[in-house]
Amino acid sequence: MVFMFWLIAIITLGSALAMVLNKNIFRSALFMVVTFIGVAAMYVLLQADFLAAVQILVYAGAIAIFIVFGIMLTVRGNMKQTNLFSKNAALAGLVSLVLVVINAIMVLTSDWPVSEAAPPVETVGQIAELMLTKFIVPFEVVAVLLLVALLGAIIIAKEVKKTS
């Protein structure tokens, strides 16, 4: 468990860093997929197996495909120079770094009300129950949101016909 955690954490963070630092956007996308898979493994460690599956399906699957399509549609020229840093990279790096430290301090100094109870073994059924009872309205809203996003994406991305 300990070993698994550290392994997954290093892989995930490493590939995330690689995604950010890589100058080739396509490789960045691939590292992103690795990151997502690592996160899915983290879910497994957290005994959220259903979520791990969803993570793989949606992130590593759908979203990655999306991104790749996006790259294909927009990127031209030298692939090695497609993913450069902007001028404010240094400042952004500093902010991120400080934020990491702050976050760590805050987490470590906080006293979490950790419970010793065991998580349920069977999660899918419970999630389904929660979603269809207590969270039925957000659930429906998300459904509508997805529909709207779908339509919106189509409309936005559709080529505008030049009128006269």
Add this chain to the structure above:
Amino acid sequence: MIGLNHFLVFSGTLFCIGLFGALAKRSAIAILMGLEVMLTAVNINLVAISRYVTPEYLVGQVFAVFVIAVAAAEVAVGLALIVAIYRNRISVNVEDFDWLKW
């Protein structure tokens, strides 16, 4: 023993890496990728707290599902926007996008 703190620090670090990507990259698509990483990091937080603080309820996971759904929608719209902008500007370099300034 791996506790809650480990997961929270991990997710925080992942979030910050995503943030760095979103703030420091030129390509709009790279920014989008950074955003996705940030969202995932948040999900880990949700799930981890749910697992360690209230293990018997799976509300955190339900939330994470919603976040994933929203993230998917966001990526779809975001990419559509990028494509549309690209069509206009032949560029996805956000440094060229300053229309917010009047």
Add this chain to the structure above:
Amino acid sequence: MDFPVLTVILLAPVVGALISVFIPKEESRIIKAVAGISTFISLALTIVIYFVYYTQHLDTGGMAFTEDIPWVSDLGVVYSLGVDGFSLPMLLLTNVIGFTAVFSRSWSVEKRAKEFYILLMILIVGVMGTFVARDLFIFFLFYEVVVIPIYIMVIIWGSGSKTKDVTKEYAGMKLTIYLLVGSAFLLAAMIWLYMEAAEMRGLPTFDIATLASLSSQFDQQFQIIVFGMMGFGFTVLLSMFPFHSWSPDGYAGAPTAVSMIHAGVLKKIGGYGLIRIGFFILPLGAKFWAPLIAILAVGNVVYAALICLAQKDMKYVVGYSSVSHMGFVLIGFASLNIIGLNGAVANMFAHGVMSALFFSMVGYIYGATKTRYIPDLGGLAHQMPVAAAGFVVAAMASAGLPGLVSFVPEFTTFVGAFKEASLRIPAIIALTGVVLGAVYVLRMVANVLFGPRKEEWDHVEDIRGSYWIPVVVLIAFIVTFGVFPSLLMDMVNSGMQPIAAKLVDAARVASQMGGNI
């Protein structure tokens, strides 16, 4: 009395505005008629309650026709209305001017009559509301209602000037921003006052009378600061020198009806608030600031009157003259005694009716000739004798002729001011305004109305039809209140009694505390 007469007065124009919404915009005559009827209902009811109060409540004084409906009870906001001897003249003034403003001639209103009259109704309601509110919050609410329609009306239906390089947009913007800056100070002062009072009582309230009953408990420093902020807000509205410059530009830019309402009543909200809220709740603060007000008042009178002499645009003459007249009001305030306050308040009424008539006539002439530039005009009495007569009456009232409404108030103001030994020198300087006032109005009258006939104005029409209404109504008020001043003075006196008593009290307290103010 159970009949909520004040609410009805307030609602009549609102209903008029709502009805206008459903009338096709081409039917501008019907819209005007609706506006006229709804304001007339308000006016008639106001006259009725004025006389009821005058005959029944005058001896006892105090608020009458009160209505109290709790609104936001957590904050202590109550929709409470009521009138006393102070607010009634102001309410009457609002209604007289509101009613006549509907029938005034504005040069470009025909274009979008519907919007114009709807905004006008809203404006009138806002002004009326400030005068009948007994709750500070409601007062402020109505006050803010007033500002926006004016801005819109100035920039849509306004006009620029030939003598000064200003556009209507500039005028409207300047006016609005000035008023908003003033009201920002006002709001801050109001909230501070409210918090302080809530802390003292344990219960939050916006009720003016309740706040006033605490006035002896507020400490002096607090009163001075809060009155300073409030006084700034209100005196900007009253166009005190050197914060007056919005007023001539604004009047010159505004369409006739807005000029009438603005110069006639809106300005008076400043004076009303200064007394009803400033003097009544914060008498020690008033005492501290009075000398400064007196000095600036003299600035108002003389400075504006001298500037009037240099004006060549009719509306600027009237605009600056109104600034000058406000100096008389302010000097009456600064005297802090009952006579001066009576005079100042009556002066507000008098100036309201008079300047409304003035602006109405100037507006009519402008509407007919399409120019306000005095050297272009001349001999207009040939073509428009009625308008000329109205103009001369307004001019004479402006010059403070006895027998017209403004003489007795001015005299009383000066009696009050002379009574305070420290105010005598400022008052004497301000008295020269009486002479200068005669000079500039008579110059304008002579150059616009009299002299040889000018052929180019042969086509213009004299006042007829509904344009008669402002002339007749306003002159009737000017003469009636001029010949029988006690109709006004008794009323004002009954309203001023408690406030003056409070000031006397404060003076006593101050002298006990060491008397260094």
Add this chain to the structure above:
Amino acid sequence: MIEFSLNNAWLIPFLPAVAFALIVLVLRPLPRVSAFVSITCILISFIMAISIGIGVIQGGEKFVEEPFKKAVTWFSMSGLKIEMGFQIDPTSAMMLFVVTLVAALVQIYSIGYMHGDKGFSVFYAYLSLFAMSMLGLVIAPNLLQMFVFWELVGLCSYLLIGFWWYKYSAREAAKKAFITTRTGDFGLLMGILLLQIFFGTLDLQELAVRIPNFTEYGLTAGALTLIAAILFLGPIGKSGQFPLHVWLPDAMEGPTPVSALIHAATMVVAGVYLVGRTLFLFKTVPGAMAFVAFMGAFTALFAASIAITQTEMKKILAYSTVSQLGYMMLALGAGSLTASMFHLMTHAFFKALMFLGAGSVLHAMHNEADIWKYGGLKKYMPITYWTFLIGCLAIAGIFPFAGFFSKDLILEVVWANSTLSGHAHGPFQGLYTLLFIMASMTAMMTAFYMFRMFFICFHGELRDKHAHPHESPFSMAMPLVVLGILSVVGGWVGWPGLTEGKAFGYFVRMGEFEIVHANWTLIISSTVLALIGIGGAIAIYWKNAISHEELAKKFAPLYKLSFNKFYVDELYLWIIHNIIDGIGRALWWVDMHIVDGVVDGVAKTTKVLGSVFRRVQTGKMQHYALVLFAGVVVLVIIMSFADTSVASLSLLGGGR
């Protein structure tokens, strides 16, 4: 009738007010009816005034000591109570009689004079308004009522001078009249205010009791003198005293009946009347008396010296009016209400007569103003000629015409105050000696310039060959005759030998009654002076023994100075146009560039700041996000190091 009139004296001003309202509101399209209503009202007032006069004479002593007063509260508040009402005493009764008489005659005269004018009804409305105002002023029991009607009189004067408003000259003259008198009223109002403040009342009778004890009211003699002097500014303006006399000659732009009514007989004497009414104030402080007397005498001489060279009939009469008003002031300054009021009355008769006569001439000559165009009018208009002669003799002070008695009385009271008389009193005898000499000179000059005008107009040959003069119609001639008779007999009421001295002076007086014994030296010398003046006029302008052109050349600088009215008007115009208007323009500049400049400056600063700070808004999302997160970081750091337990707890202590 007498009782009724006394108790309802308010009707006297009220009736003309009714006439005014009726004409303005209803009768304007009907000129004849308007005139009829107006004249009827003023005649009723006249009858009431006469019956009041009779009542006062019958009452005798009673009214002098205890004026009959009735008043209602006009408005009041704590510490200020103003009444409206009437006060009848011999002085006001006399004024009522004079004003209603002259007003009635002028209204009758106007039927002919204003015939065919398109503003005929309006003219009558104004005349009625004027009568109302003047009568209201006369019966006023307190100073504020007096001031109210005083101002209304000023309004009427404005309206009537500007009656032919389409003429530039009339419009400017009206404006000038109103503004000039307003300048004086500034002082009057201030004086009234100060009296109200210090004595707590404006009631004339109460003031008369309180003012002599002024020290009890915290005033020094100097302060009271100052108040009196300030108050006197009003009469200076209204009664055309130097230096505010400039409006009166210009006021002749109005129709002639107006000149007769307002600018000769009634309105302009309002100032004299006011000083007379408040004489107790002036008498309390000798300095004020001397001031009044000096202003009066100086004005008399000054105006007379201008009148000598003028060439318009009405202008000459106007300056003579100014001069005579100066006389009345002089009398008041010498402490004699009697002399002043007496002269006021006789002057009203003969000056109205002369103005109406001048109107008659103008009417005949089709408004040709220059007297050098006239000449030999004697044969064309005999009634006018003879009545005018009476007027001239009266003003010159020739026995037994009205002016003789009143002018003599004035000289006598001034004489009594001067060191020359031998029994002088008061602290300013030396000054009164000077004033006496000035008054005597004025008397001579008056006789000279009146007869100069008289001979130029009525004798010799008609110089304007195109004119066809004719005698005026009956409605115009009748008032001339009536006034002519009064100008002859009007002075006899002051005859000291009449009914054991209980003549005019017995009723109209202030203080103890004392019989003024005829001073034959004075009478003879003043008559001689008048005769010298007339003789000079005869020699120069009738017999042409001395060429007037030669004279003018000889004294060219003086002549020019007098002809140009000592350049007072020019001086005023210069001051107004350059200094006052200049200040106005300068202040406007200040207002536009500095006051507005500050406001616009604030706006501009905002704009500049905006254009600086808008650079911060790069328009790039990434920058905004970066700033957002940097802000979060900075905030967290600040809060964690700040010593606020709450903040550090919530951020660093976790979710408890």
